Amino acid sequence: MSQAHIVGPMAPAWGGGVSPFRIGWNKLMMWIFIIGDALLFAGFLAGYGFLRLASGSWPDRSQVFELSFIALMTFTLITSSATMATAVGASQRGERKLVLVFLGLTILGGLAFLAMQAYEWSGLIRAGASLASNPWGVPLFGATFFMITGFHGTHVLVGVLILAITAARFQTGRGRPEGVELAGLYWHFVDLVWVFIFTLFYLV
Amino acid sequence: MQTSNAPTKQSQREGRVLAVVVWLIGMAIVGIGSRRWLPPLASEHGAGIDSMLNYLMITVGALVLSGHLVVGWFLWRFGRGQPVSFRLASWRIERRWSLVPVVLLAVVAEGGVLALGLPVWAKIYGEPPAGSLTVEVTGEQFAWNVRYAGADGKFGRTLPKRITLDNPLGLDSSDPASADDIIALNEIRVPVNRPVRIRLRSKDVLHSFYLPYLRVKQDAVPGMNIELWFVPTRTGTFELACAELCGLGHYEMRGLLFVLLEEQFQHWLKEQKNG
Amino acid sequence: MAYKTYWKTWLGLLTLTLAMIAAGGRTLPRLLLLGVLLAAMLVKAGFIGGVFMHLRSETRALMLIVTLTIIGVSAALFFGIAPDGMRALALSDR
């Protein structure tokens, strides 16, 4: 992916010299943004870890969540990550129709994940859990759960919007493979964060 | 072409003035620093902290003074507008001259921490010696509640929901150990030359138990029971202040530490029991 | 990268997730369970980052910077504050 194909004022002056990482500035900026956002979740999860160490007891997750449903959510997100990767591959090969199909599948996967998350949340809220208190004895359990999964859910929602815009742009022929790859990077990052949350929250 | 960068007579004089000012600053730092600023010591572990501070004031003071003298000398000598005499240092010279601050700082700073600092730190945060008098101090917004265990040597349970105006600690009367606890406000009485263990608690916000003369400072964290100990070495009255921002009255959270002779302290203790 | 590799990675991730849930179910000693789950988590993260996000085909410098920064800073943050979490429990006042 040399920088030569980036046109317009931002093209590097010397027509494709070697930046330390041999990638265009858009991808480099997206990677640095991903590092920053990953550390935001690192801050949340470190705080969650600290509070779990500082509280004597922590509710047993098997009573609170049914693990099979959470596993289904994880499957959905991983599948949407795979369809996204296929869409990126297709955009690099120039197969426009395939890109639109797989972008659509990825958006569907994202919406399904959000729907399942909303369903899970409503179940917990019906059971009496809220930010401040919950029936399982440790108020911080509800607070950390809703905060972390809420932030992740918002990131998934923003991801779905980005994918919709990328698909629309591709539909009208203005889309570039570069744009699809950046949306892909963001989407895989959202899936990456869910791997961490899924393990540290539901299993450990 | 570089009109405003040519070496003028006027700018050379300013260089000389700046050199003198830098020299004066260096001497002022050491001069003012040589006065006795630390409050007179009244605790045993304070000697370790004072030795650390004095070590730093001497070594770092010497570094600061020599740094200022060198900078002043450079400004004086190379400010005369003469052509550049030493242009480019070879990689070897750069590495050699940069080794100077590395070795100096490694010895003075890191060495100071490892040799002097950490032993003092380990002793202060180590186990309090046996037979130390335990006093519980609970900070609240703008006062220090002091409690002694009394004859049974055990502190009664405290429940926040039992806190009232005349029961500031929320002492649980159903607990037998609380019957003989001695309560005081803003006054701590301890015997001299005997280790004192302070159980530091807080009812509301962060406070900091600060005895300047005894070099004691420890934050009182609500929800945590932090232990600290010291050995007063001088009798007298020492002021207790708060050193962590705790609200409107942070500046007037004044307490008094009375260091008494052993028998005076026992006499006071007996008075409280039957009083 | 061929489509096949994406879908092979996909399969790998699913089986890993199932394995983690199965491990979670069985009553392993606490520390071993923790180690296994964390290791599996990092492997999954490696798969997603390496294959899906093409980190493997980027320059080594970029791959190192991304992984070391995220994992290094998160580890420094967590292991810097974890001892105080245990201390807050040990010295708990109520």
Added chain:
Amino acid sequence: MAEKLETAHAGFLRRYVFSTDHKVIGIQYLLVSMGMAVVGGLLAVLIRLQLAWPGEKWPWLGKLFPDGMAGGVMKPEFYLSLVTMHGTLMIFFVVSLALLGGFGNFLIPLQVGARDMAFPFLNMLSFWTLVPGCLIMLGSFLVEGGAAAAGWTAYPPLSAVRSAIPGSQWGQTLWIVAMALFIVSFTMGGLNYVTTILDLRTRGMSLMRMPVTLWTLFFASALGLVAFPPLTAAAVMLLLDRHFGTSFFLPSGLFFGNQVLPNEGGTPLLWQHLFWFLGHPEVYVLILPALGIVLEILPVFARKPVFGYRLTVYSLVAIAFLSMIVWGHHMYVSGMSPYLGEFFAIGTMAITIPSAVIGTNMIATLWGGSLRFTTPMLFALAALVFFGTGGFGGIFLGNAASDIYLHDSYFVVGHFHFMIGGVTLMAAFAGCYYWFPKMFGRMMSERLGKLHFWLTFPTFYAIFLLMHYMGLAGMPRRYYAFDRFEFLEALQAPQVWITLIAFVLSAAQLLFLINFLGSLLRGAVAGPNPWGATTLEWAAPSPPPHGNWGDQLPEVHRWPYDYSVPGAPTDFTPQTAGPAEVPITF
């Protein structure tokens, strides 16, 4: 060139207000930071007024601040709001803006040889996310209970329980929102800086041929991008604690307004850790660009290369890594575990070594040079002196044993005013006097500049040097008045001297404003290279047009410090000069 036409027909709004030109955005940042510096400075004068004569009546101030200083006497909650807002404004909304926002935006594309930042629209967004942040922060004075009053460090439970202090009713919420906007703006800017420095360097500009200013701006932005997110997480938790009844930072059994709060489970230590995890890298984000500006200006006015360029870069790398693992030296006596204290003490002493290497390189740059004491050089030397003294003062505080006594004392106040106050402000002034010709095409008046220097440097130095000794005497920090303790009585006299000197210092800053605004119109016209410097921005016309370099981008052939090369026609050789004219060293 496409974008040359684009600005030709763009209206006033597109060219000056919502401009995407990095130079206009840089100047916008500089002006906002100067505005906030005036506000921050006035807050400092009010603080000094209260500390010198506590309980004194100031009737005309009473009219100016009807609730804060009812009847002319300042109330403690107003005083604590002043202290909190002075700290917050100066650290985030003045120094970050001036050094990173102003000089960063203006210099990076010019010194790198690019037309503009990597993502100009995002750069403009970064400025226009900041402006609401500034307005909300200033507006927090007007809400019920006044501005936030829990210190710029906002330690809970004082900042989390809304009945703990009047400032925590609504002022603290606005403080968090304004800080969130600042973080978003900082991230957008930082992304642009790091990407532009790495990817848009012109032909020949390898990493080791970049001026030190670029290195420091690169590390400062990278540190900020990595350190701010955990603080964002902590700010979200604090917001939830304050308004949604969670208890991340609130343990059980808190007793406020004679009732027990229902919170349970949290502890204030978590906030202190997450805050200082940003806090310490943040002070390096502030001071590194200042060191970069000083190391840029010293060679120009010593007419010789900087000493130890490569070692300075390696020291910057060492500082960037070490600054992420030393945050605990702010928490030695806060109830943190003593073993962590030992680890952080050793780490903090390790970071003094690369800092000392940079300090020595600065001093060694003067050796053998032909020094010209223009205003930028004077301020750069002042920054050098502040860095020397302040750095050594840090050893007292980084060392765990001596910090037990010195924590939260005036020694700390003196130390950080030397470092992130002295070094950064002196470097910002030096940068302003040095790059003003490039920004506006006119020179700032040397006469006013020197007067401003001789009134600022000694006074700033005297004020905060005295505070070191008051700290040694045990004077605690953030006190509304010092008349309640006998051991502080002897120190009331220095408080009065400091206040008088502070009046002189703040009055002297008017000279800078007059000089800055006056020279915009009436300054002597400056050519493209008034100081005879070699870095790329001096190869562009001043002020550079949109796109910086006309139609042909510069090509770099040498490192930026070819001063007094033997046999060269002039005593400086610009980076763009080819190998034919002057032999290349690096």
